[in-house]
Amino acid sequence: MNYRPLLALFALPVLALAADSASGLDTAAMNKSVDPCVDFHQYACGNWIAHNPVPADRARWGRFTELNDRNEKVLLDIIQGAAVERPGRSALDQKIGDFFTSCMDTAAINKKGLAPLQPELDRINAMSNREEVLVELVRLHRRGVGVLFSFGAQPDAKDSTRTIASLGQGGLSLPDRDYYLKTDPKSVETRQRYVEHMKKMFRLAGDSPENAAAKAQTVLDFETTIAKASADRVSMRDPNKRYHILSKQELQALAPWDWEGYFKGVGAPAFETLNVSGPDFIKQIAATLPTDTVNPWQAYFTWHLLRQAAAQLPEAFENESFDFWQRYLTGAKEPRPRSARCVAVVDRSLGDLLGQKYIEVAFGPDAKAQIGQLVDALDKALGKDIQGLPWMTDTTKKAALDKLKAITNNVGYPKKWRDYSKVTVARDDLFGNSLRAAEAIQQDRLQRIGKPTDKTEWSMTTPTVNAFYSPQNNSINFPAGILQSPFFDPRRDIALNYGAAGMVIGHEMTHGFDDQGRKFDGDGNLRDWWTPKDGAEFEKRVACVADEYSGFTAVDDVKLNGRLTLGENTADNGGLRVALMALQDTLKGKESLLDGFTPEQRFFLGFAQIWCENSTPQSERQQALTNPHSPGRYRVDGTLQNMPEFQKAFSCKAGQPMVSSNACRVW
Ligand SMILES: [Zn+2]
Structure with a gap:
């Protein structure tokens, strides 16, 4: 699949504010004894990190997984409701409910062997x-x-x-x-x-x-x-x-x-x-x-x-499988509860059916409109950023702005839901259900050969806590699953929303202009629209980013691969900068102190706090070797080291760890 997710994790209901602060900032997560100019990730997340060890059934635990857990409960509720056999049950409920029931029926699974x-x-x-x-x-x-x-x-x-x-x-x-x-x-x-x-x-x-x-x-x-x-x-x-x-x-x-x-x-x-x-x-x-x-x-x-x-298959196969793929390779100590695994199976197999029910309870038109405003503000800021770039000629700037204008913004859920009418689901046949769903997905894919591309299609299900940019559709996509606290909450201070959801939006837009995205034009075609001189300037700048992140240690002797993570790191750096520009444009100089922090300080805290996380050493190793995303602490500190705006907001001085002597900047 050719798309770029915000992070490689797979899995919202309306929530109360995360903390009892005036702004909605999670002050309890912070460790204020750490100097923000020495390690901002620890400053913003230190207390959270200390009090949120990785649960036994996980390899990694962070704000994404927290939200994922909350989503999972909503989905479980939906599915269990759908699973109750009753007269007049809809075809949709029959499919998602009976698939889940077949997955939970370990007695039948063991008996079939x-x-x-x-x-x-x-x-x-x-x-x-x-x-x-x-x-x-x-x-x-x-x-x-x-x-x-x-x-x-x-x-x-x-x-x-x-x-x-x-x-x-x-x-x-x-x-x-x-x-x-x-x-x-x-x-x-x-x-x-x-x-x-x-x-x-x-x-x-x-x-x-x-x-x-x-x-x-x-x-x-x-x-x-x-x-x-x-x-x-x-x-x-x-x-x-x-x-x-x-x-x-x-x-x-x-x-x-x-x-x-x-x-x-x-x-x-x-x-x-x-x-x-x-x-x-x-x-x-x-x-x-x-x-x-x-x-x-x-x-x-x-x-x-x-x-x-x-x-x-019977539990003996599942347990043996868990022992190697999870316990040994990722460091998880026990499997997720069966109900959680079965929710994931239904989401994977019948994602668009579950998505339709999910948005009924977890995503309203208000959220869509508010996120739409945020997207517009980011769009404007990135345009301004491109126009102001000191290293790019006007010819390439014009082409970049054309590409930006052509980006399609998709918020919440896809325009068309996938059709599963041909997938038969039986209440007592997990194996058959999984097989039929997999075959249908496969056939559905192949039938597109020779047809016009459906650019409205999504590569993630609606409840997923993630977001993605599609270079060939030139679209940014935000599933309903991520559009909630701590990413977005209409009731809290906007500086926090710009730092979190705003940064996520800016990150996805910047993917259109990272080392891969820049090779596609506004129509999603692989075509070089750069003057040779601007292309060379770009490559020089991303080389700085690649070198910077290659210097970070993931675990033991394993370093990050700056070339593997280049697109994501470029998107983090660019996305945060344009989100800050968008906030400043919205505030128009109105500075209000909340919880003792300026709007800029709250912005950076809101950003850093979406990346509070703990991981097992095994998972850190696997991530570093295979994942194009940097671990949370480097997504925060690696990005902020490059930003004079951050250093000004927290009065950091040259020579301190959060002030890079060789700051990188692409966008
Ligand atoms: Zn990304």
């Missing part, structure tokens, strides 16, 4: 030649199992009005290719643990100890071959490197597989050309994966099927 998966496992075991491997690959892709490579539909990067077929790298289980290739002790240990985990899963599925061990090693070898062919995350961030329009004959030359049979088998409409994001990847896996025997393919397919289905 491996039976729902058995026909597919039998087919895999019966494969005896390459043709049958292809047939099985098609079957797995139809049900959304991500083996070997990814295939789907996406807007043509150079003509975003049309949606084309797209083939990309995929097929790994561990969070990144580097997990297979690095030789440091931690990576070696992780692979050993991974092999142990696979062994246990194969044993649960009925293999002898010897067979399970052999299969686990085979899968690791198979995936390591795929990892070697895969491009790293930083190079995949460059949209030009992902754009290769090929004919089917050209694809055939890369990998001599029955592509025509594959495309037809997965249900894709006819097409002539497609985008292959990594031609080298396809060529290399075709050349290096085993072709003389089907055994490795059997082990690899079986493993992916078990892995994906673990959450719908």
Whole structure:
């Protein structure tokens, strides 16, 4: 999916003000014994951090997850209401309520055992030649199992009005290719643990100890071959490197597989050309994966099927899965309550049905109008910021302003809800429900090939506590889930709202002009609209940001990757600056002291406090290696170090930690 979320987390009701302060500032979260010019994140969040350890069932706990928990309760309430069987129950309630019921029914799930998966496992075991491997690959892709490579539909990067077929790298289980290739002790240990985990899963599925061990090693070898062919995350961030329009004959030359049979088998409409994001990847896996025997393919397919289905299988599979993917890799000590996991399953499978019910209770027209005003103020400020840039020529400025003008603002929920009428939901069949929902999502995606792009589409569900920018739709999108306290509360001081929700809006707008976004024009097409001189100036400025964040330590000896996090950090820095400009424009010099703080000080506190968080060391490591977002403390301190406006607001002096001697500024 080509979109940029505000953070990579997945999961609002009207709330009381967070604290009993005049402004609505959460003064209880602060640690005022810390000097704001030494560590502003600690100053704003120190007390919160000390009193909010990561709960046992989480790897990370912050303001986003707090809000997520509150949303989850609202959703649970909706779903449990819908689950009550009664005459006249709507089709919508039947679907979300019965899906949830099937997920909660562990007795039925345990009783069925491996039976729902058995026909597919039998087919895999019966494969005896390459043709049958292809047939099985098609079957797995139809049900959304991500083996070997990814295939789907996406807007043509150079003509975003049309949606084309797209083939990309995929097929790994561990969070990144580097997990297979690095030789440091931690990576070696992780692979050993991974092999142990696979062994246990194969044993649960009925293999002898010897067979399970052999299969686990085979899968690791198979995936390591795929990892070697895969491009790293930083190079995949460059949209030009992902754009290769090929004919089917050209694809055939890369990998001599029955592509025509594959495309037809997965249900894709006819097409002539497609985008292959990594031609080298396809060529290399075709050349290096085993072709003389089907055994490795059997082990690899079986493993992916078990892995994906673990959450719908008896508890023994789920527990084993939790032990590796959560306890070991992220540091969570226990699973989330089953009801929470089942709410997430319904949101993932039937998100637009749940979203319709959610906005009825959690999002009114007032909120939409108020956020709309905030978006307008940010829009104006970014325009002013672009006009005032000392390093950009007028030609590029004009093009940038045209792009800004073309941004579509989507607030709350999508214009059109997805249709789930073809998805049958049974009250006692979690496995079948999940399979049918996954197949429907997959088919829905593929049917877009060759059609005009639907630019109103969202890539997040409505209750999600997050926001995103879509470069190809040139749109900023704010699901209803995030439009609440501590991000936005119409009853509190506006400086806090500008620092929190305003910054989030500015962040998403700035994504249109970060190192990836700047390569797309206002129509969402990959096209260079920069003069060479301005392009070089931009690259010089983002290099400063990349170097700055590369200096930050995530955990132990793991540093942030300044190039992986570059887009997000650029958006944080730009977004905060334009949010402050928008606030100052709204205040027009009216300075009022509230809770002992000036409006600028409250603005920075409102910003910092959305990033109060605690994480397990395991999760910090995984985030640093895979996540394009910096941890909360660096999103705050890394950004503010660059801002003279912050330093002025808190009277920080040169030489103090929150005053960078080499301040970076792009936007
Ligand atoms: Zn972002």
